[in-house]
Amino acid sequence: MLERIDRHADQVLSLETLSSVAAFSKFHFHRQFTAVMGLPLHRYIQLVRMKRASWRLAFRGQAVVDIAMDAGYETPDAFARAFRQQFGQTPTGFRKDPDWDSWLEAFTTYNHARAELMKTSYTADDVTIVQAPETPVAVMTHRGDPARLGQTIQRFIAWRKSTGLHPRSSATFNVFHTDPRSTAPEEFRLDLCAATDRAVAPNDAGVENGLIPGGRCARLRVTGSSDDLEAPALYLYRHWLPASGEETRDFPIYCERVRFFPDVPEHEAITDLYLPLR
Structure with missing residues (x-):
């Protein structure tokens, strides 16, 4: 319903x-x-x-x-x-x-x-090991209280519009440098990224060139609301990783926003969560 x-x-x-x-x-x-x-x-x-x-x-x-x-x-x-x-x-x-x-x-x-009521239970069958490509990106970093993240998203979207990096032609990623459960609000950090091969021109928005390195990753597809990715991330770290025998490499967990709410109904949004592996 x-x-x-x-x-x-x-x-x-x-x-x-x-x-x-x-x-x-x-x-x-x-x-x-x-x-x-x-x-x-x-x-x-x-x-x-x-x-x-x-x-x-x-x-x-x-x-x-x-x-x-x-x-x-x-x-x-x-x-x-x-x-x-x-x-x-x-x-x-x-x-x-x-x-x-x-x-x-x-x-x-x-x-x-x-x-x-719309809780998803994950199993090992939901996780796929993939070879993620190296992806040059434009990066805007949010630092500080997660409650202010919406303001950073607004600025990033405005910058993307001004440069023509529309999500239809430029994949959208988030890189999670800190865990909000164990990090003080003022130390929270998350990168908003748009895939692009172009050099980022000097700008007042604070957007810079960055790189999501290629390599082996465990990929978990999340269908539905992506407001809180804690549950699927915890599944990867707490359950899948110890049982898999894999080891993580030196890059944070990140995601690709494949289908966005409100462009699609919330239960049809798709987010791919990537855990970098050695």
Whole structure:
């Protein structure tokens, strides 16, 4: 049911329609959904739409009127009122300077419910050893509180647009230099990377040339939300690696963003996680 809501979030999702899909009466379905999710159905659907809308505002630069229509609102004003009530900012204000703390707080129950109900269990069959190619990249480094990462992503996307490095023609990577579970917020570091053979011209964004070295890697494909890659990374380090007899080499774990939310529904996003091996 959660996948169906993701897939059809831009359409009318009535209680009658969803309860018939679930093969429950609408009375029992609504109560059961609320009991399991910790959120009423209409509230959950609103959050699905608002998450997609907020990502489009922050990272895609689409017109507010188009985002409002896709989110199921008849007018931009109605969307703006609902958005402000939810996040404490207007859509335009959020686009310019997102308050990510309020945003994260609004999705606490939503994220917890999805993490519990859409949990993926990994096995050794999900891991493939591949020969990853050497990849020259343009790099913007985020240093500091992970809660501020969204601001760095915005700057990186703006730089990519200015240089024509669109994700369709330039693969997107993240390199995880530190573990947020064991690193102080001010010491957190993550690299945002776009594959390119071109020399990066001097710029005010702080983007530089870098290199993801080629070599053997354990690759684990993650399908669904990539907001938190802790679980698949822990599987690779805690379970797969000791059982495999392999050894890691001197480069951090990294990922390639293959299919992006909000360009695809959240449960259809694809992220390939790479653990470099000797």
